[in-house]
Every structure is written in C-alpha cells, then in structure tokens.
Amino acid sequence: MIVLLIEDQEEELERAKEVLRNFGFKTAVATNLYDALRLLKQLERKIVGIVTDLHFPQGYEPGRWNVIPPELNDPTKPCGFAIVAEATKRGIPVVVCSNIDHHFAEYAKITIQALEALHPIQKIPFIMDSKDWQSAAQALGKLLSER
Amino acid sequence: MKKALVVTNDRNVGAALWRLLKVLGFEVVTSNHEEALATFLTEDPSHVLILEYSEIGEKLEEHNIGRRTYDDIKKSASPGTRIIRCGLENYHYDDYLRLPFEIGELKRLLL
Numbered sequence: 001m002i003v004l005l006i007e008d009q010e011e012e013l014e015r016a017k018e019v020l021r022n023f024g025f026k027t028a029v030a031t032n033l034y035d036a037l038r039l040l041k042q043l044e045r046k047i048v049g050i051v052t053d054l055h056f057p058q059g060y061e062p063g064r065w066n067v068i069p070p071e072l073n074d075p076t077k078p079c080g081f082a083i084v085a086e087a088t089k090r091g092i093p094v095v096v097c098s099n100i101d102h103h104f105a106e107y108a109k110i111t112i113q114a115l116e117a118l119h120p121i122q123k124i125p126f127i128m129d130s131k132d133w134q135s136a137a138q139a140l141g142k143l144l145s146e147r
Numbered sequence: 148m149k150k151a152l153v154v155t156n157d158r159n160v161g162a163a164l165w166r167l168l169k170v171l172g173f174e175v176v177t178s179n180h181e182e183a184l185a186t187f188l189t190e191d192p193s194h195v196l197i198l199e200y201s202e203i204g205e206k207l208e209e210h211n212i213g214r215r216t217y218d219d220i221k222k223s224a225s226p227g228t229r230i231i232r233c234g235l236e237n238y239h240y241d242d243y244l245r246l247p248f249e250i251g252e253l254k255r256l257l258l
Contacts, residue, residue, distance in 0.1 A: 002185075026188045026191070027223055028188060028219075030222075031222065039184070042184065046189070
C-alpha cells in the first residue's frame with residue numbers, strides 16, 4: 001500500500017517514514033507542493049492515501065527560474081491546504097499532521113472543515129500540536145478500513 | 148536474494164545491465180524514468196541503478212530526468228537501500244559512477 005507523504009523537515013520525514021513503514025505502508029515522499037502534485041499525478045492509481053504536513057514550501061519546476069525567488073522555498077506557506085483540496089477532489093483519503101498549536105489553528109480548522117463539507121463522505125483527520133505520525137498512521141488506517 | 152532495479156530510458160543499456168546484474172547474482176527489474184518511483188515502491192529492491200544522471204542543462208527535461216528520478220527514489224527509500232547514479236559527467240559523489248565504467252567499479256559499489 002503506497003502512501004504519499006509530504007513533509008519538508010528531514011528529521012520529521014525519517015520519523016514519519018519509519019512509523020508508516022511499521023504500519024505496512026510504503027511511502028512516496030515529497031518535500032514541497034510542486035513535487036507532491038507531480039507525484040500525485042504520476043502515482044494516482046497506486047496511492048491509497050496521503051499524509052501531509054500543513055506548512056511547507058511551494059517549490060518550483062526545474063529550469064523555470066533563472067534566479068529562484070525565496071518565496072518558493074518559504075517553509076511557512078500553508079501548502080497543505082492545496083494537498084487536502086486535491087485529495088478530496090480526487091477522493092483520496094488524506095490526513096493532516098502538523099505541530100501547529102491548536103489555540104492558533106482556527107484558520108486551519110475552518111478551512112479543512114470547509115473542504116470536508118464539499119465532500120461529506122470524506123473525513124479529514126487533523127492532528128495538531130505535535131507531529132504525531134503514529135496517530136496520523138492510525139487515522140489513515142481507520143479511513144482505509146472504513147472505505 | 149538481492150534485487151536490483153535498473154532505471155533507464157535506453158532499452159539496449161537496460162538489457163545489457165539486466166544481463167550483467169543477473170550474472171552478479173541479482174534478481175533484476177528494469178524501468179523507464181516515468182515509471183521508476185512506482186516500480187521502486189512496488190518491487191522494493193535492495194539496490195537501484197539510475198542512468199542518465201546529470202546536473203547540467205537543467206532547462207532541458209531530458210537532461211535532468213535522471214536527477215529527478217534519483218531525488219524521488221532517494222527521498223522515498225529506506226536507509227538500507229543502496230542507490231547508484233550513473234551519467235556521463237564527472238561528479239565526486241560516493242554513489243556516482245561515470246560512464247563508461249569497468250564492471251569492477253560497478254561491483255565495488257553494489258556489493
């Protein structure tokens with residue numbers, strides 16, 4: 001079972017891969033939005049679900065820029081919303097896993113609830129406060145078992 | 148049994164490496180670059196050989212396809228997977244093999 005994992009911090013990425021592996025998932029990894037969308041298109045029929053961070057860089061198409069605008073490598077961009085939108089549009093189970101403090105995450109909760117409302121069949125688990133990959137993997141497993 | 152994935156868009160090179168790696172005792176699967184990550188995740192190889200690696204001519208898709216495949220597989224692989232990149236230019240990476248190479252050099256990186 002192949003899962004698309006999007007996480008830009010190397011240490012977290014290795015932890016996430018290990019946890020997902022222990023749950024029996026193989027991980028295709030992207031560290032920015034550009035690569036995530038490219039892999040989603042490339043692997044769509046093979047991916048059973050997505051686990052994504054909320055904030056990571058937009059990234060860029062190789063060769064498009066002579067000088068890379070720093071905004072494209074900004075790790076504070078909430079690109080995870082774009083992943084959630086793409087996943088719900090395509091009917092792919094998705095889990096958001098972020099260390100965002102739940103006290104300051106109202107904007108994220110409301111946006112994810114709105115995306116959920118567009119496709120009421122699809123629940124979108126949102127892990128906050130710490131990058132708890134164990135909970136994210138469990139949530140994805142539950143979503144898959146309910147399908 | 149050790150399993151090797153050979154990634155190249157050149158069928159003749161793929162077939163030659165397939166034979167060579169068989170002789171070296173590997174189970175071998177081949178893939179083009181487009182299908183490489185999917186094949187890697189499905190086949191779960193212990194060794195990966197990625198051809199057409201280059202860091203020049205970034206604006207030309209055909210010139211950076213090996214680099215993109217390498218980055219995708221490297222990020223997705225578990226720590227134990229041995230990944231080798233091959234190309235025509237001269238790079239000083241431990242996992243890089245410049246073409247043309249001696250069979251002994253490939254063996255040294257693989258085994």
